[in-house]
Amino acid sequence: MAQDLIRNFSIIAHIDHGKSTLADRILELTHAVSSRDMREQVLDSMDLERERGITIKAQAVRVEWKGHQFNLIDTPGHVDFTYEVSRSLQACEGALLVVDAAQGTQAQTLANAYLAIENNLDIVPVVNKIDLPSADPDAVASEIADLIGDDPEHVLRISAKTGLGVEDVLDAIVERVPPPSGDLDAPARALIFDSSYDQYRGVVAFVRVVDGSFSTREPLRAMALGTRFEAEELGFFSPTRSATGTLEAGEVGYVITGLKDVSRLRVGDTITSERRPAAEPLPGYKDVKPMVFSGLFPTDSDAYPELRDALERLKLNDAALFYEPETSQALGFGFRCGFLGLLHMEIVRERLEREFDLDLIVTAPNVAYRVKPPNGDWKEVHTPSDMPNEVEEVEEPYIKASIIVPKEYVGAVMELNNDRRGNFDHMEYLSEQRVHLTYELPLAEIVLDYYDQLKSRTRGYASFDYDVIGFRPGKLVRVDVLVGGEPVDALSLVIHRDSAYDRGRLLVERLREEIPRQHFDVAIQAAIGARVIARETVKARRKDVLAKCYGGDISRKRKLLEKQKAGKKRMKQVGMVEVPQEAFLAVLNLNDEKKS
Amino acid sequence: MTPGARHLYVHLPFCAHRCGYCDFVTAVGRHSQHASYVDALLSELALERGVLASELDTVFLGGGTPTFTEPRALQRLLASLPPSSEVTVEANPETVTQELARMLRAQGVNRISLGVQSFRPHLLETLDRIVQPDTVRRAFFHLRDAGFDNISFDLIYGIPGQAPHDLDADLADALELGPEHMSCYELEAKPGTRFTHAHGEELERQADSMESYFELVVERLTGSGYRWYETANFCRVSERDLRSRHNLAYWLGRDYLGIGVGAVSTIGGRRWRNTPRLAGYLKSLERGTVPEREIESLSTDVLRRERVMLGLRLDEPLVLGDLARVVDGRAVSRLELLGLVQSDTVRQTLTLTRRGRFLGGGVTADLLS
Numbered sequence: 001m002a003q004d005l006i007r008n009f010s011i012i013a014h015i016d017h018g019k020s021t022l023a024d025r026i027l028e029l030t031h032a033v034s035s036r037d038m039r040e041q042v043l044d045s046m047d048l049e050r051e052r053g054i055t056i057k058a059q060a061v062r063v064e065w066k067g068h069q070f071n072l073i074d075t076p077g078h079v080d081f082t083y084e085v086s087r088s089l090q091a092c093e094g095a096l097l098v099v100d101a102a103q104g105t106q107a108q109t110l111a112n113a114y115l116a117i118e119n120n121l122d123i124v125p126v127v128n129k130i131d132l133p134s135a136d137p138d139a140v141a142s143e144i145a146d147l148i149g150d151d152p153e154h155v156l157r158i159s160a161k162t163g164l165g166v167e168d169v170l171d172a173i174v175e176r177v178p179p180p181s182g183d184l185d186a187p188a189r190a191l192i193f194d195s196s197y198d199q200y201r202g203v204v205a206f207v208r209v210v211d212g213s214f215s216t217r218e219p220l221r222a223m224a225l226g227t228r229f230e231a232e233e234l235g236f237f238s239p240t241r242s243a244t245g246t247l248e249a250g251e252v253g254y255v256i257t258g259l260k261d262v263s264r265l266r267v268g269d270t271i272t273s274e275r276r277p278a279a280e281p282l283p284g285y286k287d288v289k290p291m292v293f294s295g296l297f298p299t300d301s302d303a304y305p306e307l308r309d310a311l312e313r314l315k316l317n318d319a320a321l322f323y324e325p326e327t328s329q330a331l332g333f334g335f336r337c338g339f340l341g342l343l344h345m346e347i348v349r350e351r352l353e354r355e356f357d358l359d360l361i362v363t364a365p366n367v368a369y370r371v372k373p374p375n376g377d378w379k380e381v382h383t384p385s386d387m388p389n390e391v392e393e394v395e396e397p398y399i400k401a402s403i404i405v406p407k408e409y410v411g412a413v414m415e416l417n418n419d420r421r422g423n424f425d426h427m428e429y430l431s432e433q434r435v436h437l438t439y440e441l442p443l444a445e446i447v448l449d450y451y452d453q454l455k456s457r458t459r460g461y462a463s464f465d466y467d468v469i470g471f472r473p474g475k476l477v478r479v480d481v482l483v484g485g486e487p488v489d490a491l492s493l494v495i496h497r498d499s500a501y502d503r504g505r506l507l508v509e510r511l512r513e514e515i516p517r518q519h520f521d522v523a524i525q526a527a528i529g530a531r532v533i534a535r536e537t538v539k540a541r542r543k544d545v546l547a548k549c550y551g552g553d554i555s556r557k558r559k560l561l562e563k564q565k566a567g568k569k570r571m572k573q574v575g576m577v578e579v580p581q582e583a584f585l586a587v588l589n590l591n592d593e594k595k596s
Numbered sequence: 597m598t599p600g601a602r603h604l605y606v607h608l609p610f611c612a613h614r615c616g617y618c619d620f621v622t623a624v625g626r627h628s629q630h631a632s633y634v635d636a637l638l639s640e641l642a643l644e645r646g647v648l649a650s651e652l653d654t655v656f657l658g659g660g661t662p663t664f665t666e667p668r669a670l671q672r673l674l675a676s677l678p679p680s681s682e683v684t685v686e687a688n689p690e691t692v693t694q695e696l697a698r699m700l701r702a703q704g705v706n707r708i709s710l711g712v713q714s715f716r717p718h719l720l721e722t723l724d725r726i727v728q729p730d731t732v733r734r735a736f737f738h739l740r741d742a743g744f745d746n747i748s749f750d751l752i753y754g755i756p757g758q759a760p761h762d763l764d765a766d767l768a769d770a771l772e773l774g775p776e777h778m779s780c781y782e783l784e785a786k787p788g789t790r791f792t793h794a795h796g797e798e799l800e801r802q803a804d805s806m807e808s809y810f811e812l813v814v815e816r817l818t819g820s821g822y823r824w825y826e827t828a829n830f831c832r833v834s835e836r837d838l839r840s841r842h843n844l845a846y847w848l849g850r851d852y853l854g855i856g857v858g859a860v861s862t863i864g865g866r867r868w869r870n871t872p873r874l875a876g877y878l879k880s881l882e883r884g885t886v887p888e889r890e891i892e893s894l895s896t897d898v899l900r901r902e903r904v905m906l907g908l909r910l911d912e913p914l915v916l917g918d919l920a921r922v923v924d925g926r927a928v929s930r931l932e933l934l935g936l937v938q939s940d941t942v943r944q945t946l947t948l949t950r951r952g953r954f955l956g957g958g959v960t961a962d963l964l965s
Contacts, residue, residue: 519955543810544958545827547781551846552860564961
C-alpha cells in the first residue's frame with residue numbers, strides 16, 4: 001500500500017484508563033471484528049491464536065478506516081519494559097495518549113508520553129470515561145494539553161465504553177498522525193519491536209518495515225547480533241493471522257524465522273536482506289542488561305533439574321531473563337537470575353511456581369554492582385557474597401524516579417526519598433492539586449520495599465515510574481551474616497556504609513525471631529569483613545522431652561516425634577544450626593520495623 | 597504365635613471427680629457399675645488369655661483411680677488376676693485407708709504408685725485435687741504399716757502459680773518420706789481441656805521461668821540418692837532393683853496386654869486400643885465378645901523406631917543391632933560433637949548424655965533417620 005495511506009500508532013494509557021476498551025471499539029468500528037463476534041477486550045483475549053497449534057501473540061493489529069491502513073501496535077504494560085516500550089513507539093508515527101477523566105495523568109502515562117515525544121511521535125490526546133459521574137474532562141484535558149504543549153481544545157473527549165467519540169479518534173489518526181516516509185527503493189530495513197517463541201515455528205519477530213521490502217523465503221540477517229535466517233512466512237494480524245508474500249516500507253507485520261532461541265533475535269535489532277544488505281542499522285539498539293538479581297533455589301533440593309528445565313523454557317520466550325547456576329552453602333544448588341526489574345522478577349517467579357509447579361526459595365533481590373578490586377579490573381558482581389572484601393571503587397545502578405502525587409503528600413514522598421539516598425531533581429505542578437516529582441535514586445533502594453512504602457505513605461495516591469540512568473560510585477559495604485559462627489552466603493547483603501549498622505542490627509534481630517531454639521546457644525552476627533557490627537543469641541533449649549510415655553502413649557508420642565522430625569527436615573542446615581526457610585526471607589522485610 | 601505377653605495392664609476408669617488437667621479415660625462415680633465393670637474385665641481377660649504367657653512378670657492396675665473402685669469389686673478383681681512377681685496399683689492418697697492398704701497387701705499387691713502430685717495446698721487446689729498434704733502422709737504411713745516396701749510417688753511440676761521455692765518444698769517433703777520410687781512429670785496442659793482454658797495463658801507467661809524446673813528436679817533427686825533411670829522416673833539406689841519393672845517392659849519394647857476401657861495392647865506387631873466408651877465396652881463383654889477396637893499394624897521399621905524412641909529414655913545404653921538401620925549416622929556424629937550423645941562403636945550402643953537427656957525429644961528426632 002502507498003505509504004501516505006498508512007498510519008502506525010500505539011495507545012499510551014495507564015492501567016485501567018481504558019486502553020483495551022478503546023482498542024476493542026476501534027476493531028469493532030473498522031469491522032475487523034463483527035460486533036456479534038465481539039468479545040470483551042479483543043487485543044487481550046486474542047493474544048493466543050490456536051490455529052494449527054500455533055500460538056503467536058498478536059502484538060500489532062492491522063485494520064482499515066476510510067481507505068487507510070491502520071496498524072495498532074501494542075506496548076508492554078509495565079515499568080520494567082521501558083526499552084521494549086520505546087522500541088514499540090519507534091515503530092509508530094503517532095500515539096493516542098489516553099487519560100482517565102476522573103483520575104488524571106499517572107506517572108506511567110507521563111513516562112510513556114515523554115518516551116513518545118522523544119521518539120518524535122505525534123500525539124493525539126484523548127480524555128476517556130467522560131461519562132463517569134466523577135469525571136472532570138476539562139481539568140484533565142488542560143493537564144494533558146500542558147503536558148504535551150497542545151491546546152486543550154484539541155484534546156478529544158470520549159467514552160470508549162459507550163463508543164461516544166471513538167469515530168472522531170479514528171478520523172484524528174488520519175488527520176494528525178503523519179504517514180511513514182521510508183524509502184521504498186533503499187536496501188530493506190525493518191525494526192524488531194517484539195518477538196515471541198512458538199514451539200512449532202520458532203521465533204516470530206514483529207517488525208516495522210522502514211525502507212525497502214521483504215518477501216517470503218528471502219535470506220535475512222539481524223544486523224546487531226549477526227543472526228542469519230530465512231523469512232519462512234510474512235504477514236500481519238487483523239486480528240487473525242494472514243500471511244502475505246511481502247511486507248513493504250511503512251508496513252507492520254510479523255516474520256516467522258524458524259530460529260529456536262529468542263535471544264538470537266533481540267528487540268531493537270534491525271533486519272535486513274542478505275541479497276542487498278543495508279549499510280547502517282536503524283538507530284537505538286541497546287543490549288538490555290538485567291539490573292536486579294536474585295537467587296532461586298528449589299525448596300526440595302531434588303527439584304533442581306526441574307527448575308533448570310523450567311528456566312530454559314521461560315528463557316525461550318523472555319530474552320531479558322538471565323540465569324546462571326549458583327551454589328549456596330545454605331540453600332544448595334540453584335540459579336542466580338537477572339531481571340529487568342522487580343515486576344519482571346515477580347512475573348518470572350510466579351510463572352515458575354504456577355506453570356511449572358515449583359516450590360522456590362527466592363533470596364532477597366539485589367542490584368548489579370560494578371567493582372574495581374585494588375590493582376584489578378572492573379567487573380560486575382551479581383551476588384552480594386561475591387563482593388570482594390577489599391575494593392578500590394564500587395558503582396551501583398541509579399534510576400530516575402518519576403512520581404506523581406496529590407500536593408499534600410509531597411512532604412512524605414520527599415522524606416521517603418531522602419531516607420533512600422535520593423537526590424532531588426525536579427518538581428512541577430501538573431495541576432493545582434497534583435505534583436510531579438523526579439528524583440535520582442540508587443536502584444538498590446527501590447528493590448526492597450520502596451513501592452509499598454511510597455503507596456502507604458501517600459494513602460495509595462502516588463504513581464511511580466523509573467528508568468535506569470547508569471552506574472554511579474557508592475559507599476557500599478558487604479555485610480555478612482554468621483549463624484553459629486558460619487557465614488551464611490544467602491544472607492549477605494551489600495548496603496550503603498551509613499546504614500550498615502542499623503540494617504545489620506535489624507537483620508540479626510529478625511533472624512533471632514526466625515531461628516528456633518536449638519540444643520545449644522546460637523550466635524547470630526552481622527559483620528563487615530572481620531568486624532562484628534551486631535550480635536544476638538538464640539538461647540539453647542534447656543529441656544525438650546515428651547513428659548510421660550507408657551503403654552497407652554507410645555503411638556501418639558511416636559507421631560509427635562515424627563512431626564518434629566518432619567519439621568526439622570524442612571529446615572536448612574547451616575553448620576550445626578537448623579535454619580527455617582523463612583529466615584532467608586528475613587532480609588526482605590527489614591524496613592517494616594513495627595513487626596509485632 | 598508369639599510366646600505370649602508377660603505384662604498385663606488393667607484399666608480402672610472410676611474417679612471421685614475429674615481433675616481439670618487429666619486426659620485419661622475416666623468415669624466419675626458410677627458405683628453401681630463397678631461390679632459389672634470388673635465382670636467385664638475378667639471376661640476380656642478370659643477372651644485374651646491365649647495371648648498371655650503362662651507366667652506373668654508384672655501386673656499394673658492404673659486409672660482413673662483404681663483405689664476408688666468399690667473395695668469388694670477391687671478385691672474380687674485382684675483375686676482373679678493371674679499371679680505375677682510385681683503387682684502395682686495406682687492409688688490416690690484420699691482413698692487409702694488402713695483397711696484398703698491391708699486388703700491390697702493381702703491380695704498380693706506389692707507395689708503402690710501414689711498420686712501425690714504436690715504437697716502445696718494452693719497447687720493441689722489448682723489441680724482440682726481434693727487432698728490435703730497431711731492426707732498424703734497418712735496414706736503413706738498406712739501403706740508402710742500394711743507392709744508395702746515399694747512405694748512410688750507421682751509428682752507434678754510446672755503447675756500454674758508454682759514458684760521455684762514451691763517445687764523445692766515439694767521435693768523436700770517427698771524426700772523426707774523417702775519413697776522407693778518417684779515419677780516426676782511436667783504438667784501437660786493439653787489443648788481443649790478445661791484446665792488449659794483456665795490456666796493456659798498463665799502457663800505461657802511462666803514458660804521461661806519454668807524451663808529450669810526439670811533440671812532442678814533431676815539435680816535434687818539424684819543428689820539425694822535416687823537414680824534417674826528414665827526421663828521422668830527415679831528410684832532409690834539400693835541393693836534391690838527398684839525400677840518399675842512393668843514400665844521398663846514398655847520402654848524395652850516388650851509385648852503387653854491391656855484390658856479395660858480405653859486400654860492399649862501391643863502384641864506381635866499389632867497394637868490395639870479398646871473403645872474409650874464405658875457403655876460400649878460393658879455391652880460387648882456382656883455378650884462375651886471383644887470390645888470395639890482401633891487396630892494399628894506396626895511395621896518392623898516402626899517397631900524399631902519406637903524401640904529407639906523408648907530405649908533412649910533410659911539411662912542404660914541402647915543396644916543398637918538391628919536398630920542401627922533407623923538411626924542416622926551423621927546425626928550421631930553431630931550430636932556427639934555437641935556432647936549430647938555417646939556412642940560405643942565396639943559394643944554398638946547409644947546413650948544420651950546428661951544434657952542429651954534433658955533434650956531427649958529433639959535429640960531422638962534428630963537421631964532417627
